[in-house]
Amino acid sequence: MKAEHRLIFLLTVAYRRLQRAIDQETAAHDLTSAQAGVLFFLGRNDGALIGDVSQALDIVPSAMTGLADRMERAGLVKRRRDGEDGRSQRLHLTAAGQELGKRAATRTRVINNRLMDGFSEAEIDVVSRWLTSLQDKFPKDKDG
Amino acid sequence: MKAEHRLIFLLTVAYRRLQRAIDQETAAHDLTSAQAGVLFFLGRNDGALIGDVSQALDIVPSAMTGLADRMERAGLVKRRRDGEDGRSQRLHLTAAGQELGKRAATRTRVINNRLMDGFSEAEIDVVSRWLTSLQDKFPKDKDG
DNA sequence: TCTTGATATTTCGCATGCGAAATATATAAC
DNA sequence: GTTATATATTTCGCATGCGAAATATCAAGA
Secondary structure (H helix, E strand, O other), X not given: OOHHHOHHHHHHHHHXXXXXXXXXXXXOOOOOHHHHHHHHHHHHOOOEEHHHHHHHOOOOHHHHHHHHHHHHHOOOEXXXXXXXXXXXXXXXXXXXXXXXXXXXXXXXXXXXHHHHOOOXXXXXXXXXXXXXXXXXXXXXXXXX | OOHHHHHHHXXXXXXXXXXXXXXXXXXXXXXXXXXXXXXXXXXXXXXXXXXXXHHHOOOOHHXXXXXXXXXXXXXXXXXXXXXXXXXXXXXXXXHHHHHHXXXXXXXHHHHHHHOOOOOOHHHHHHHHHHHHHHHHHOOOOOOO
């Protein structure tokens, strides 16, 4: 497949490997990586607007709805209508969600460290810049 | 997002941005990025075993079945039982599949080049090595 | 031959994610 | 105040991808 020369392919495979690893890690807690991401964000922004969560995690709003649904069904978060704006919904962590979020954060920290194994700080910086550059090269319509 | 999640988050977002870009590029051809990947691989390995395609693209076999189904339905490939091994299936490109594959390759090549914009050869090499390293850090059970 | 185990693929149920269209509410224009 | 438009979220249909289990076939061994 001449994978060596195709960044598209490399990135795709790398992403899938990472997701599988995270999902296996969090499976013990009946969490998925996407849900872990939401818990993590809400841990620092409890009660955030659904739209803000969607934007922060770079998930399309329509995808965020289902994600919030499943997490609400699992008892990890609760929706509450915003007092100011009747269109908005806020996502609040439940006690269970807070607890799971903390544990998931510990696990993912291990994985994140592993991602840097074998690479110098300077190299990780290059990688970070490259990953970030994709956001500019392929902007969402909105922030383009 | 928090530093401890940084690379995980960056990789996830980068992947989604890339996929959206590819999907928009290929949408004009009624192709998806996953299907483009299959066409690309078959372009060099026409008649490959389904399992080999699955492995080459790092897609789980059960996911490959549906992908092949949809592509067969779209008239891009054809399944043929292997003469030697009754369990195996081979994937063959149709004329339409060949044609679409060529055009998709041109488009994705542009995107692939864009991924390197603003980075030196040495930097891209670091990125490539990092992406590749994930395959060793998070191996499939099989090739672990 | 019969059985036992390995291998290739499929089926199933589920979670994720997208785009387009619908819905509901807010805000501006008149 | 009513209408037009913008915004937040949801609904819908679809494609992708996973893991577990089923199916079919092959390969060996008793």
